[in-house]
Amino acid sequence: MKKKTRIALIGLGSFGRKIINPLRYFHIPNEVEIVAVCDTNKGIVKEVAEDIKKDNPNIQWFTNHKKMFEETTIDLAYIATSPSSHKQIVLDAVKKNIHVLCEKPLAHTAQEASEIVAETKISGVINAVHFHLNYSPAVKKFKQLIDENFLGELKGININMYYSQWPPAWQQNSWINTRNEGGFILEQGVHLIQMIIKLFGSIDRVQSEITYKDDRTSETGIIAKMFLKLGTPVLLDGLTEVSAEDTIKITAIGTKGVIVFENWKDLKAGTTGQPIENVDLPHPSTSPWIMRHVIDAIHNKPSEIYGFDVGYEVQKVVDALRSESSDWITIEN
Structure with a gap:
């Protein structure tokens, strides 16, 4: 059986929640699995985890992304938090060799975006900005x-x-x-x-x-x-x-x-x-939507992604x- 791509969602505001239904309906059940969700609002993260549990029975929820990275095996992190938080979350994911799809803008400033690009190039992880x-x-x-x-x-x-x-x-x-x-x-x-x-x-x-x-x-x-x-x-x-x-x-x-x-x-x-x-x-x-391309890139298939270097420009x-x-x-x- 083909290995599932294990996905974590970080930030469960309007964008973080909008990606859930496409993940449900655009991918066959054995292709992807949402293994974790994270948000600083405990009530929201528990609610979302419970809502998607029927499709992802092993899902865990967290209010701290670092704890999530430590305690969960993740292939791809989708980051939909405020711009000023992107840099730290992206770099923490990269250190764990987790591939990243980040909401735009890539960072709070161009300087932060430059630092993200530099660290990501060293790691070699797949990286993309959500330029849909x-x-x-x-x-x-x-x-x-x-x-x-x-x-x-x-x-x-x-x-x-x-x-x-x-x-x-x-x-x-x-x-x-x-x-x-x-x-x-x-x-x-x-x-x-x-x-x-x-x-x-x-x-x-x-x-x-x-x-x-x-x-x-x-x-x-x-x-x-x-x-x-x-x-x-x-x-x-x-x-x-x-x-x-x-x-x-x-x-x-x-x-x-x-x-x-x-x-x-x-x-x-x-x-x-x-x-x-x-x-x-x-x-x-x-x-095909952006997540299709990111997952294909992770599995070394032909894809069209717009990486952190594009986000920096x-x-x-x-x-x-x-x-x-x-x-x-x-x-x-």
Whole structure:
């Protein structure tokens, strides 16, 4: 019988819980097993452990990840805690030769992300950041259109992020609206930055201005200018508490056409002089999800993963966007 991949979930907020059902339904019973769950909230961790016990009868629960690593045999740790805790948990896992899938952002700062990358390279464990957009039909089609020269010469990229409220109702926790660890740039903008780097190459320079309501809560707005290494300008604007439908959009503008990625899953496109129309996409089930790729990588099968080095490159840009300086910041690549 094939050996099961033994998985531990660390952090049982909105993201930590969201991964449970896909693990149940996207993998055959003899392929994976959740052997442990961990959260500092004892009530929550006990509740979650009890809920998934019928599918994972040997599950254990912990309120301390180090104790869990010591007392449980784990192949893969999924980390969904606050950004400032990522570094220590990742490094503790790496010391135990545990493979890691970490929520974005990889760390609290680019410096911490750099340290994570260095330690992980020494260990050789499989490592990935949860940049889930890479596996979506819309992003795959976006890449195909670029490769087919649909845009022609790329002239500019616009990013729009508008929220009627932050955080969204489904994404509530104790830190996501704090100035130190939360905000839409750090929590969602990181996906869009990674997507742009994947599709168009490295970002070279950043200049931004951020507005805050007070010195405790996360940003209420941002206006930023960036340049790709190839010289193309990227403009970003974001606002919270606006009387409009929540909007996430990337618009790539070229000499021959325009491509619009919208609201995490939709794609529109049009050529010069023609209307911009919806692009037909395959059902998401046709594209394996991130955990499928991570597990395949652990078993030395072909896979598509975006490792901690990618997380570090994105973190440098996000740090620059969130900096207190309004001067141009050069991104060291």
